[in-house]
Each structure stands twice: as structure tokens, then as C-alpha cells.
Amino acid sequence: xxxxxxxxxxxxxxxxxxxxxxxxxxxxxxxxxxxxxxxxxxxxxxxxxxxxxxxxxxxxxxxxxxxxxxxxxxxxxxxxxxxxxxxxxxxxxxxxxxxxxxxxxxxxxxxxxxxxxxxxxxxxxxxxxxxxxxxx
Amino acid sequence: xxxxxxxxxxxxxxxxxxxxxxxxxxxxxxxxxxxxxxxxxxxxxxxxxxxxxxxxxxxxxxxxxxxxxxxxxxxxxxxxxxxxxxxxxxxxxxxxxxxxxxxxxxxxxxxxxxxxxxxxxxxxxxxxxxxxxxxxxxxxxxxxxxxxxxxxxxxxxxxxxxxxxxxxxxxxxxxxxxxxxxxxxxxxxxxxxxxxxxxxxxxxxxxxxxxxxxxxxxxxxxxxxxxxxxxxxxxxxxxxxxxxxxxxxxxxxxxxxxxxxxxxxxxxxxxxxxxxxxxxxxxxxxxxxxxxxxxxxxxxxxxxxxxxxxxxxxxxxxxxxxxxxxxxxxxxxxxxxxxxxxxxxxxxxxxxxxxxxxxxxxxxxxxxxxxxxxxxxxxxxxxxxxxxxxxxxxxxxxxxxxxxxxxxxxxxxxxxxxxxxxxxxxxxxxxxxxxxxxxxxxxxxxxxxxxxxxxxxxxxxxxxxxxxxxxxxxxxxxxxxxxxxxxxxxxxxxxxxxxxxxxxxxxxxxxxxxxxxxxxxxxxxxxxxxxxxxxxxxxxxxxxxxxxxxxxxxxxxx
Numbered sequence: 001x002x003x004x005x006x007x008x009x010x011x012x013x014x015x016x017x018x019x020x021x022x023x024x025x026x027x028x029x030x031x032x033x034x035x036x037x038x039x040x041x042x043x044x045x046x047x048x049x050x051x052x053x054x055x056x057x058x059x060x061x062x063x064x065x066x067x068x069x070x071x072x073x074x075x076x077x078x079x080x081x082x083x084x085x086x087x088x089x090x091x092x093x094x095x096x097x098x099x100x101x102x103x104x105x106x107x108x109x110x111x112x113x114x115x116x117x118x119x120x121x122x123x124x125x126x127x128x129x130x131x132x133x134x135x136x
Numbered sequence: 137x138x139x140x141x142x143x144x145x146x147x148x149x150x151x152x153x154x155x156x157x158x159x160x161x162x163x164x165x166x167x168x169x170x171x172x173x174x175x176x177x178x179x180x181x182x183x184x185x186x187x188x189x190x191x192x193x194x195x196x197x198x199x200x201x202x203x204x205x206x207x208x209x210x211x212x213x214x215x216x217x218x219x220x221x222x223x224x225x226x227x228x229x230x231x232x233x234x235x236x237x238x239x240x241x242x243x244x245x246x247x248x249x250x251x252x253x254x255x256x257x258x259x260x261x262x263x264x265x266x267x268x269x270x271x272x273x274x275x276x277x278x279x280x281x282x283x284x285x286x287x288x289x290x291x292x293x294x295x296x297x298x299x300x301x302x303x304x305x306x307x308x309x310x311x312x313x314x315x316x317x318x319x320x321x322x323x324x325x326x327x328x329x330x331x332x333x334x335x336x337x338x339x340x341x342x343x344x345x346x347x348x349x350x351x352x353x354x355x356x357x358x359x360x361x362x363x364x365x366x367x368x369x370x371x372x373x374x375x376x377x378x379x380x381x382x383x384x385x386x387x388x389x390x391x392x393x394x395x396x397x398x399x400x401x402x403x404x405x406x407x408x409x410x411x412x413x414x415x416x417x418x419x420x421x422x423x424x425x426x427x428x429x430x431x432x433x434x435x436x437x438x439x440x441x442x443x444x445x446x447x448x449x450x451x452x453x454x455x456x457x458x459x460x461x462x463x464x465x466x467x468x469x470x471x472x473x474x475x476x477x478x479x480x481x482x483x484x485x486x487x488x489x490x491x492x493x494x495x496x497x498x499x500x501x502x503x504x505x506x507x508x509x510x511x512x513x514x515x516x517x518x519x520x521x522x523x524x525x526x527x528x529x530x531x532x533x534x535x536x537x538x539x540x541x542x543x544x545x546x547x548x549x550x551x552x553x554x555x556x557x558x559x560x561x562x563x564x565x566x567x568x569x570x571x572x573x574x575x576x577x578x579x580x581x582x583x584x585x586x587x588x589x590x591x592x593x594x595x596x597x598x599x600x601x602x603x604x605x606x607x608x609x610x611x612x613x614x615x616x617x618x619x620x621x622x623x624x625x626x627x628x629x630x631x632x633x634x635x636x637x638x639x640x641x642x643x644x645x646x647x648x649x650x651x652x653x654x655x656x657x658x659x660x661x662x663x664x665x666x667x668x669x670x671x672x673x674x675x676x677x678x679x680x681x682x683x684x685x686x687x688x689x690x691x692x693x694x
Binding site: 028031032038040041042043044045046047071101132 | 463518
């Protein structure tokens with residue numbers, strides 16, 4: 001298990017924080033697609049998020065070997081729309097990968113786009129991101 | 137002394153309020169509100185008057201398709217069987233909400249694209265397990281009232297609304313007056329759904345009451361007021377306002393700037409109702425829809441020891457508390473359910489077991505019972521504390537507890553939806569690790585916490601037992617049944633700390649504090665077990681003995 005920081009770049013119409021929040025919510029939608037979500041559900045995001053103290057950029061923090069559930073009712077429409085920089089061929093592969101794993105689990109690292117910056121915790125801390133390693 | 141439950145409350149629980157299940161149960165199970173307080177307009181998915189014999193709604197099958205009136209079932213709820221039969225696999229939109237007052241002020245539209253939905257093609261839409269009329273498009277939910285309108289200077293609306301099924305911007309109750317509408321109450325919902333809570337509202341002389349918004353003589357409505365109701369997307373609003381000329385009610389979605397789903401709307405063309413009928417109506421609606429822990433308690437711990445700013449517990453602390461916590465299944469389908477109390481005032485463990493079965497359940501919300509909706513929530517699944525291990529409800533000394541450290545990944549915490557100023561805190565917590573530094577309440581912005589013991593190192597400042605020196609006398613020293621009652625109060629110059637009813641001692645000269653988290657989200661700094669936090673914004677050392685007697689009796693703390 002290793003922690004990975006995924007700093008989220010802003011896109012047109014969304015700040016880094018807004019996009020990170022939206023991506024995180026779509027990750028939870030892999031578990032609970034909108035079609036089966038209950039409006040009263042509290043759980044909305046899959047991963048913790050941290051904000052860079054200087055740049056206010058937001059990073060999603062995942063674990064490379066975390067197993068992510070794929071609901072049989074999954075709908076990737078919103079998630080793909082949040083990834084405009086990802087090549088279409090890669091999106092198509094992602095769709096296929098998700099499709100064949102419906103009802104099962106996939107490693108989180110297999111869902112991270114090739115265009116996404118990935119930092120180890122040491123790299124992230126060196127770049128000024130808050131650590132997530134427990135304090136004593 | 138154990139919590140005292142009033143007879144009426146116990147009866148209410150037996151009628152179906154306990155056990156986490158909503159609705160009336162067998163038979164009508166509720167008093168139709170219009171029987172006691174006749175209204176001027178009334179729409180609902182349930183029958184609101186014993187004398188009303190008409191339909192609940194008129195539905196349209198597919199845009200421009202066939203329509204049919206839908207009546208009520210024997211329990212007084214909109215007839216879901218009739219909906220499914222008429223739908224025949226198609227979607228159903230609500231064309232008309234029938235006025236149950238007999239005044240003929242139906243809310244209706246002939247524009248199919250303005251209608252909201254009640255049936256998906258396979259199931260009835262629900263909020264908190266009760267049918268709901270929900271928008272699914274940007275223009276859904278515009279209905280005009282037929283008949284004569286209000287010209288009264290004051291009107292009062294009680295409504296049961298929820299966040300609906302669309303990503304949206306605002307959850308609101310909206311009344312239209314003349315040619316222009318006013319937003320009576322609103323909460324901001326980020327993309328992806330309404331989760332961060334009520335954000336703002338405007339109107340005149342409104343104040344907030346645990347999911348109930350009532351226009352009267354209270355204080356002005358603020359952003360923080362709305363932020364106190366972020367957990368259950370279903371809410372009860374009772375909003376009074378002073379504009380005249382009511383001629384339309386937006387039942388669902390106001391263009392692209394608001395979104396909410398509707399279960400009930402009751403309007404009075406009169407000034408604000410008096411306190412007694414208002415509370416009675418609110419409790420009538422709330423007992424049916426199970427939306428809120430109302431603040432108008434008259435018995436129980438919180439009534440006996442008034443002034444709590446926030447109260448979280450595995451027991452029922454007032455006669456109006458109906459929701460204890462919301463639990464989430466840790467495996468597919470990862471669904472959630474509100475859990476209430478037994479008739480005796482304990483956490484409804486049977487409901488937890490019935491819902492969980494062999495699945496682990498974690499806590500996504502620990503509801504504030506103070507009536508101020510300062511619910512403590514966790515939206516990230518891997519940071520939610522555990523309550524049920526797939527076999528049994530976790531217990532400490534015979535009472536349930538929420539397992540934080542290590543219960544679900546190691547970074548468990550619950551976040552209050554607003555900061556709470558505290559001058560007195562009573563906590564029942566526990567920890568198995570010897571010498572463990574465990575923060576049980578925390579302010580993330582100020583990096584300030586109340587801790588339960590162990591070796592003090594960092595961060596600073598911290599406040600808790602024996603904080604003055606480095607290696608300290610932790611209150612929780614590592615016994616296997618490490619359950620303790622901690623007491624903190626600000627005496628005007630500094631904080632006193634006591635344990636298990638013992639003498640309180642001064643530990644740190646700092647001011648009164650605010651907190652916004654239950655336990656610190658950090659693997660090695662969390663208290664492991666939590667059963668109760670009662671937080672006062674004022675000094676309650678005057679009743680410390682009585683309060684601690686109550687707590688220690690319930691939890692059997694020596």
C-alpha cells in the first residue's frame with residue numbers, strides 16, 4: 001500500500017477545488033451511481049482531499065492498491081466529462097475496463113489517467129503539501 | 137438517573153416512530169393535521185384530513201399521455217400500487233397536486249415539461265422511505281394555484297422538502313407573490329448533490345429550528361443558521377412571511393437556481409400561528425416524515441439540563457429526539473439508513489442488526505439531539521466510525537459505542553456542520569491503548585483539542601487532563617474496558633477538568649473555545665470509543681453533579 005497525491009488542475013469553469021470535489025464525488029458514484037443514490041445519503045466522496053497551503057490547489061489522496069467497487073448501474077458520463085485532457089482512446093479503454101468489471105472491484109491505480117500528476121507522500125510533502133502520515 | 141420518557145412519547149414510539157422506520161405503520165397511525173388545524177391550501181403524498189375523500193395527485197404517463205387520479209391507500213399514503221399499475225413501466229409525472237382543504241386551490245400545470253416525477257418506470261421515488269415528487273429536469277416543478285389566492289398580509293407555510301434527485305444549486309421553499317417570487321429559505325448544494333448544507337436564506341423575520349424554518353418574531357436568518365441542517369436532505373420548513381397576494385407555489389424546481397422535492401405543503405392565509413399549534417403541526421409532520429430532532433422538548437435529559445449547544449449520544453436525550461445516527465453498509469450496495477431509539481430510550485440496536493445482517497455498518501452521521509441540527513457527519517466512507525461489526529453492535533460496558541481509531545481505516549472522525557462554542561463538556565469516551573494521547577473533540581482551524589490522556593507532545597496548544605507537563609497523567613490509562621466520563625468547564629479564567637465525578641482541577645488558563653470535530657482525524661491521536669458528547673455554550677458547573685449522576689447512572693460508570 002502506498003499513498004498517492006493527485007493534484008487536480010483547474011479546467012474551464014472549475015477551480016482545482018471544484019474539480020477535485022466533482023471528481024471525488026464521481027469516484028463515489030462508481031459505488032453508488034446517481035440512479036440508486038438516496039437523497040438523504042451522507043456519504044458523497046470516496047477519497048480525502050487536501051489543499052496546498054500556498055497555492056490553494058487541491059489534491060485527492062488515494063492508496064494505489066485500494067480496491068474500488070464498480071456498481072452494475074455505473075454511469076461514467078459525468079466522470080468522463082471531468083477529464084477533458086484525457087485522450088479519447090484512453091477514455092474508451094477506461095469505459096471498457098469499467099464495463100467488464102461491473103459488480104466487482106478494481107485497484108484504484110488502474111483508474112488514474114495517464115495525464116494525472118502522481119506524487120508519493122514524500123514528494124508531496126517536499127512540494128509543500130500537508131502530510132497524511134499520522135502524528136505522534 | 138435514567139432518562140425519563142414521557143408516556144406520550146413512548147406511545148409515539150410504539151406507533152412506529154422507533155425502529156428507524158418511517159411512516160404511519162399499520163392503520164393511519166397519525167392524526168391528520170388538518171383535523172385539528174384546518175388550512176387554506178394543503179398538498180401532500182399522505183392524507184391530511186379525515187374528511188377528505190378526493191385524490192392525492194393526478195399523474196401523467198409519458199409527456200402528453202394519458203392521465204389518472206391517484207388516491208390514498210388504507211394507511212393514508214398515496215397509493216403506490218395504483219401508481220405502478222397505471223405506469224405499466226413508464227415514467228409518471230405529477231400534473232396536479234389536489235388541495236385537500238376542500239377550497240379547490242389545486243396546484244396544476246398543463247405543460248408536461250414543467251411537471252415533476254413520482255415514478256421512475258420501475259419504482260416510486262422516495263425520500264426517507266416515503267414517496268416524494270421530485271424534479272428531474274431544469275424546468276420541472278412549476279405549478280400554478282387555481283382558485284382564489286391569498287390577499288392576507290401574513291401567510292404561513294409548512295412544507296416537507298428534500299434535496300431531490302438532481303445536482304443542483306439551492307434547496308428552497310419558494311412562494312410566489314404577485315408577479316414576482318421570493319425565496320423564503322434556501323441552502324446551497326454543490327455539484328453532485330446537496331451535502332454541504334443550508335447556506336443561506338432570506339426573507340423577513342425568519343429563524344431556524346432544526347430543519348424547521350418558521351417566520352415569526354425570532355432572530356434573523358443567517359448562513360450559519362442554515363448550515364446547521366446539512367445531513368438529512370429532507371427537511372421541514374415552516375416559513376412565515378408578510379407579503380400579501382399568494383398566487384403560486386413552486387413545488388419543485390425554480391428554473392436552474394433551485395432544486396427540491398416535495399412531500400407536503402400546508403398553507404395558512406393568516407398570520408403566524410401561535411406557538412402551540414405551530415409546534416403541534418411541526419411535530420405532526422416530523423413524527424411522520426422523521427426529518428429532524430425538534431428543539432421543543434419537554435422531558436428527558438436535555439429538558440432537565442437545558443442549554444445544550446450540541447448533544448450526541450447513543451441514548452435518547454429528549455422526548456422529541458427521533459434520530460440517533462445514520463449508518464452505511466460497508467459493502468455493496470453501500471446504502472444508508474437512519475436509526476432511532478427504542479421506546480425505552482436506548483439506541484435501536486435491533487434496527488441496526490436487521491439492516492446490517494452480516495455486513496459491517498459504519499456511521500455517516502451522528503445526529504445532534506439539541507434541536508439545533510449541528511449534526512456530526514463524515515462524507516468519506518473510509519473515515520466513518522464503526523457501530524456494527526457484522527455480528528453485533530459494538531458495546532462498552534453494555535452500551536453501544538462508535539469505534540473511531542481503527543474502526544474503519546484509521547482516520548475516522550465526524551465533522552460538525554458548524555463550529556460550536558463550548559464552556560462545558562461532558563463526554564463518555566474510552567480507549568484501550570495504554571498512555572494513548574487521544575483527542576476527543578477538536579477544532580481543525582485552530583488546531584486545538586480536548587484530549588483524554590497519554591503523553592503530550594504535539595501539536596499545541598492542547599487542552600485536557602494533565603496538559604501542563606510533558607509526560608502527563610492520562611485519564612484513560614489503557615484498561616480493557618477503558619470507559620470514562622470526562623468533564624471540562626471554562627470557569628472564566630481557565631479550564632477545569634474532572635473524571636468520573638471526581639474533583640475538577642484547573643489545567644490550562646486559556647479562553648472558552650470552539651470545536652468542530654468529534655475526535656481528531658489521525659490514526660494515532662483518536663479516542664477509540666465514543667458514547668456521548670454533550671456540549672454547552674455556557675458554564676454548567678452549577679449542575680455538574682446532577683448531570684454526571686444522570687450520565688454515570690445510564691452508562692453504569694462507577
